[in-house]
Amino acid sequence: MASMEKRLQKELQALQRDPPVGVKVDTDKLTSNLSEWTVNLTGAPGTLYEGENFVLHFKFGSRYPFDSPQVIFGGANIPVHPHVYSNGHICLSILTEDWSPALSVQSVCLSIVSMLSSCKEKKRPPDNAIYVKTCSKNPKKTRWWYHDDQV
Amino acid sequence: MSNCRYTAVATWRWVANDDNCGICRMPFDGCCPDCKVPGDDCPLVWGRCSHCFHIHCIVKWLNSQQVHQLCPMCRQEWKFKE
Numbered sequence: 001m002a003s004m005e006k007r008l009q010k011e012l013q014a015l016q017r018d019p020p021v022g023v024k025v026d027t028d029k030l031t032s033n034l035s036e037w038t039v040n041l042t043g044a045p046g047t048l049y050e051g052e053n054f055v056l057h058f059k060f061g062s063r064y065p066f067d068s069p070q071v072i073f074g075g076a077n078i079p080v081h082p083h084v085y086s087n088g089h090i091c092l093s094i095l096t097e098d099w100s101p102a103l104s105v106q107s108v109c110l111s112i113v114s115m116l117s118s119c120k121e122k123k124r125p126p127d128n129a130i131y132v133k134t135c136s137k138n139p140k141k142t143r144w145w146y147h148d149d150q151v
Numbered sequence: 152m153s154n155c156r157y158t159a160v161a162t163w164r165w166v167a168n169d170d171n172c173g174i175c176r177m178p179f180d181g182c183c184p185d186c187k188v189p190g191d192d193c194p195l196v197w198g199r200c201s202h203c204f205h206i207h208c209i210v211k212w213l214n215s216q217q218v219h220q221l222c223p224m225c226r227q228e229w230k231f232k233e
Contacts, residue, residue: 003175003184010176065174066215101212102173102223 004064008034011105023109026055038074039109047117050109054079056086056112068099070140071108073150080122083115087132087138090115091125108118173224174208183207197232200225 003008014035015025022042029038038060043049055075061067073079073088083091094103094111125131135142172178172195175184182193183205196206202224204212213220213229220229 001184006184007176063215066212100221100223100226101208 002033002062004062005034007065008037008060015106019105020110022113023106025105027142034037035038037105039105041109041113043079044113044117048119048122049079052077052079056109058108064148065103067103068095068103068140069105069108070138071095071112072139079116080121080124081116081119082121083123085128085131085135089131089135089142090103091144093144096140096144097146107148154219169203172205172208173202174204174212177205179205198222198227199230199232200227201232 012025012027012030015023016027019025022044023117024040024042026040030036039056039058041056043052043054045051054073054077057070057072057074059070061069070135071090073084073090078084078086085091088100090112092111092115094108095098131142141151160193170179172179172183177183179190179195182189185207186193187211194206195203196209197203198209200222202222204223209229212223222229
């Protein structure tokens with residue numbers, strides 16, 4: 001078994017044994033070598049996204065965890081948030097330059113739930129229209145500019 | 152008793168501040184995913200920040216970093232503990 005698969009196997013076991021609130025792996029949609037995951041997120045109580053359901057797609061390359069996974073929102077409900085583009089791409093530094101191999105599916109999901117939770121106003125990023133028209137399908141190919149730690 | 156036989160058994164453990172490597176998530180008493188046998192061929196190393204990893208795991212991470220070499224756990228600059 002490849003080392004990426006071994007590590008993902010461990011993560012899956014831990015997530016199923018002890019799932020964090022609002023994070024649920026859709027085990028029916030796992031691919032056989034675990035290179036693609038679908039995770040269902042629920043907006044935290046007391047936040048603008050309370051009770052909303054979201055779908056996150058993870059794609060892992062063979063160099064995971066040394067390389068970050070590709071993470072995008074999918075499905076019908078893409079959260080309206082200043083760091084989430086309407087095509088599901090997420091502007092979050094831990095998904096690119098601040099990635100660490102100590103991070104995991106669980107910590108990425110919790111960071112995203114917490115990013116949603118701290119939002120004060122539901123709106124799209126200011127450059128949404130142009131970004132969605134011109135970006136690559138893979139958000140890891142975007143040169144992100146991280147400028148706002150407030151949300 | 153005149154016919155006394157015994158079988159000696161020894162165990163060993165790495166003395167680490169955690170049970171699992173934070174990079175590969177394998178137990179420290181096991182080896183990294185690229186090795187087959189735990190022990191001296193797959194040793195642990197410590198950083199000055201006191202975090203500990205399989206040497207193969209941390210070296211793979213450091214080699215993949217062009218600009219800064221940071222500890223995966225605490226993001227301080229990685230220096231091997233002497």
